[in-house]
Amino acid sequence: MVLILIDHADGQIKKASYEALTYGADVAKQLGTTAEGLLLGTVTANITELGKYGVTKVNQVSNEALNNVDALVYAKTIAEAATTLGAKVIVFSHSQTGKAVASMVSAKLKAGLVTGVVSLPKTDGGFVVKKAVFSGKAFANVEIKTDVKIISLNPNSYKIVSAEGSAEVVQLNIAVDAPKIKVTAVNKVSGEVPLTEAEVVVSGGRGLKGPENWGIVEDLAHVLHAATACSRPVADSGWRPHHEHVGQTGVQIAPNLYIAIGISGAIQHLAGVNRSKHIVVINKDPEAPFFKAADYGIVGDAFEIVPKLTEEIKKLHNS
Amino acid sequence: MKVLVCISKTPDTTSKIAFKNNNTQFEEAGVQWIINPYDEWYALVRAIELKEKDASITIHLVTVGGADADPIIRKALALGGDEAIRVNTTGDDSFYIASQIADVAKQGGYDLILTGKETIDYNSSAIGGAIAGLLDLPFVSLATKFDLNGTVATITRELEGGEETEEVSLPVVVSCAKGVAEQRIPNMRGIMAARTKPLKVVEPAAVDALTHIVSYELPPAKAGVKLVAADNVAELVRLLHEEAKAI
Numbered sequence: 001m002v003l004i005l006i007d008h009a010d011g012q013i014k015k016a017s018y019e020a021l022t023y024g025a026d027v028a029k030q031l032g033t034t035a036e037g038l039l040l041g042t043v044t045a046n047i048t049e050l051g052k053y054g055v056t057k058v059n060q061v062s063n064e065a066l067n068n069v070d071a072l073v074y075a076k077t078i079a080e081a082a083t084t085l086g087a088k089v090i091v092f093s094h095s096q097t098g099k100a101v102a103s104m105v106s107a108k109l110k111a112g113l114v115t116g117v118v119s120l121p122k123t124d125g126g127f128v129v130k131k132a133v134f135s136g137k138a139f140a141n142v143e144i145k146t147d148v149k150i151i152s153l154n155p156n157s158y159k160i161v162s163a164e165g166s167a168e169v170v171q172l173n174i175a176v177d178a179p180k181i182k183v184t185a186v187n188k189v190s191g192e193v194p195l196t197e198a199e200v201v202v203s204g205g206r207g208l209k210g211p212e213n214w215g216i217v218e219d220l221a222h223v224l225h226a227a228t229a230c231s232r233p234v235a236d237s238g239w240r241p242h243h244e245h246v247g248q249t250g251v252q253i254a255p256n257l258y259i260a261i262g263i264s265g266a267i268q269h270l271a272g273v274n275r276s277k278h279i280v281v282i283n284k285d286p287e288a289p290f291f292k293a294a295d296y297g298i299v300g301d302a303f304e305i306v307p308k309l310t311e312e313i314k315k316l317h318n319s
Numbered sequence: 320m321k322v323l324v325c326i327s328k329t330p331d332t333t334s335k336i337a338f339k340n341n342n343t344q345f346e347e348a349g350v351q352w353i354i355n356p357y358d359e360w361y362a363l364v365r366a367i368e369l370k371e372k373d374a375s376i377t378i379h380l381v382t383v384g385g386a387d388a389d390p391i392i393r394k395a396l397a398l399g400g401d402e403a404i405r406v407n408t409t410g411d412d413s414f415y416i417a418s419q420i421a422d423v424a425k426q427g428g429y430d431l432i433l434t435g436k437e438t439i440d441y442n443s444s445a446i447g448g449a450i451a452g453l454l455d456l457p458f459v460s461l462a463t464k465f466d467l468n469g470t471v472a473t474i475t476r477e478l479e480g481g482e483e484t485e486e487v488s489l490p491v492v493v494s495c496a497k498g499v500a501e502q503r504i505p506n507m508r509g510i511m512a513a514r515t516k517p518l519k520v521v522e523p524a525a526v527d528a529l530t531h532i533v534s535y536e537l538p539p540a541k542a543g544v545k546l547v548a549a550d551n552v553a554e555l556v557r558l559l560h561e562e563a564k565a566i
């Protein structure tokens with residue numbers, strides 16, 4: 001059986017979990033077995049509807065203490081659930097939750113783990129998965145040698161597919177340890193699309209000259225329902241918040257579309273964005289290195305081009 | 320109080336990435352090696368800052384690697400830290416490396432174990448959690464702020480679209496991301512001092528690797544950029560809509 005962790009926040013299932021569910025269901029098909037979900041804590045979303053993504057059953061540990069991710073408590077609960085249910089493959093999303101707990105589950109179960117996986121495993125004689133390495137500059141094919149296998153799926157690397165279906169919800173009775181970590185404050189940026197989950201990201205660099213000019217970036221992001229990002233010097237100068245900094249030392253993302261405005265395309269910047277499916281570069285310097293990594297580009301002044309782009313996209317939406 | 324900082328050796332961020340022996344091995348020729356930036360700038364510098372405030376803190380560094388990791392660990396000692404331990408083995412399986420570090424940690428009895436958020440070569444974000452799992456300690460991942468108040472740590476960590484502040488009693492394992500500290504440059508005094516600081520080499524514990532890298536591959540080359548004229552923004556929108564189907 002393939003067991004998929006369903007990650008949630010504020011009562012809602014995270015988008016990355018739908019990718020993990022679709023992926024896990026496809027792994028199960030490939031192995032000729034079934035796929036089940038595992039949900040720790042409580043949600044307001046309708047759990048039976050997760051059947052649409054290919055799981056026949058969702059196992060839930062309805063303990064509200066699990067609505068906060070204390071990695072040790074969470075990992076022990078997952079390890080016990082996986083053992084009780086007889087899971088052979090455990091699928092996480094390589095999200096904040098996955099990064100906090102997947103390797104702990106691996107240590108508890110002595111089960112081989114590969115994180116940042118980008119495609120289905122090869123299962124003809126062994127179990128080999130492909131993961132992104134060298135900050136997106138290469139891939140490694142990694143064999144998992146243990147009986148139980150743990151995978152964490154890179155966000156935005158597997159297409160969500162849904163069909164008719166509903167899942168049976170089964171309550172698991174697992175004793176949950178008292179958390180050792182006490183959450184004292186939560187600070188959510190409301191109304192924004194989380195950067196790592198965004199399909200489209202609009203990003204600005206030093207070419208925008210100053211924080212007062214970010215209106216054109218935000219307007220474009222707004223019409224595209226996109227998240228906003230920036231280069232490192234922009235965050236370091238305090239023009240934009242640190243959580244928007246993408247690149248080697250910031251957040252690594254792989255959206256469907258990345259629009260880079262006034263960013264030169266230094267190798268450390270590319271390391272965070274080069275797995276984006278489509279890259280658009282707007283830069284007034286035709287020699288900017290970013291054009292070499294781009295799919296589409298316009299050589300010109302961002303202050304003229306970006307507002308026009310926003311208008312053209314509005315026209316497209318209205319047509 | 321004793322702090323253990325996990326230090327790994329990675330290719331410099333601008334290194335050319337290539338493979339040899341039928342794509343089974345990383346081509347190391349011409350590669351410049353550095354301390355993994357997350358380990359250096361964030362985990363190590365934060366530990367040094369804590370020690371500057373409280374001289375009773377001892378900092379040990381640990382790396383799992385061959386003798387070629389010695390220059391890297393010396394460089395880390397030059398930044399700060401009291402002594403270093405190198406576990407004399409190489410491996411690419413997170414569980415294997417974490418088991419070696421957990422073994423060192425058990426013997427040293429540390430109150431705080433710091434790692435980087437990930438290495439910039441394997442990008443696994445796995446070692447910290449695995450160490451904590453093996454030692455049955457609480458783990459906080461992707462810290463952006465870290466403070467100590469006696470034996471209680473106050474940690475801010477990244478969430479999707481926000482952050483969370485947490486309190487936890489030591490001992491704890493923490494993986495450090497941007498924000499925890501600022502990059503420092505080692506000074507001459509540090510470099511001289513590092514030469515005489517103890518670097519202990521220990522043999523690895525017998526542990527089986529659970530995974531194995533079969534081969535590497537490079538991503539398919541980009542077809543080349545399609546340039547659109549600056550006065551024809553509508554054409555870019557058409558291409559993104561009809562050709563890329565991205566909007």
Ligand SMILES: Cc1cc2nc3c(=O)[nH]c(=O)nc-3n(C[C@H](O)[C@H](O)[C@H](O)COP(=O)(O)OP(=O)(O)OC[C@H]3O[C@@H](n4cnc5c(N)ncnc54)[C@H](O)[C@@H]3O)c2cc1C
Pocket residue numbers: 204205206207208230231232233234245246247248249250261262263264265266267268269272282283284285288300301302303332356
């Ligand atoms: C170890 C290390 C790690 C690093 N990590 C990161 C990282 O994670 N992320 C990151 O981003 N950087 C990182 N950097 C920094 C990186 O090397 C670059 O310095 C940085 O990405 C440059 O930012 P930028 O493109 O915004 O600015 P610049 O390089 O100054 O580029 C500005 C661009 O804007 C263009 N421009 C100017 N005016 C206009 C206009 N009116 N219209 C259109 N275009 C215009 C210019 O032609 C230029 O190409 C790192 C560096 C090091 C050494």
Ligand SMILES: Nc1ncnc2c1ncn2[C@@H]1O[C@H](COP(=O)(O)O)[C@@H](O)[C@H]1O
Pocket residue numbers: 325326327328355357358381382383384413416420433434435436437438441442443444445446447
């Ligand atoms: N060989 C190693 N020796 C010591 N520490 C390591 C080693 N590899 C990784 N680490 C630590 O674990 C962190 C996460 O690495 P990873 O899980 O491989 O992405 C790094 O930032 C280091 O702090």
